[in-house]
Amino acid sequence: MAKTVLVVDDSPSVRKMVQMTLAAAGYDIIEAEDGQDAFEKATSTHVDAVLTDQNMPRLDGLSFIRKFRATPQSVGVPVVFLSTESDAALKAQAKDAGATGWMVKPFDQNQILAVVKKMVGA
Template sequence: MAKKVLTVDDSTSIRQMVAFTLKSAGYEVVEAADGNAGVAQAKNQQVDLILTDQNMPGMDGLTLIRTVRALPQYKSTPILMLTTESSDAMKQSGRAVGATGWLVKPFDPQKLLEVVRKVIG
């Protein structure tokens, strides 16, 4: 059974690139256009990994991580930030709320796959 990845980003083109990259490698992909939709998707179905942007309308990535980590089924699920934010302070904030890792946009599809395989196989 394919591992399921939730990708949350307000950029349609980024979601499409992430989905294409992951689907090509055999992963099932669920998409959400913002943090609120991402939390709703996570509650509706169990996913193996969450990839989220930081800067989104409605609910940002850090808030999404904090919200999802509060759900018992996501206490130990890997959550990766995929964002243009690269400051050490922002990365530290991400770790503080429970981010597993950090990838900076624009992303290299091969690097994305390497990281995804490392955290969920």
């Protein structure tokens, strides 16, 4: 059975690039346009991993992670930031909130595939 990855980004083009890369490798993809949309999807559908942007309307990446980590659905689900931000203080906040890792955009397709494979063990 394919692993499901939730891709969260307010940019449709970024979501599409990630979706195409991961779908071609056999992953099932759920897309969310911001943290609030992601929270609703992540708590109503099983996901094996989450890739999230930071700067989004309605609910940013950090707030999404904090809210998601407060639910039983988040147990064992790795969450990786996929962001243009690379500030050390923000990375520390993300780790404290429950992020598993951090990738800086723009990303290399092989890099994102390797990270997702490592996260979900597939």
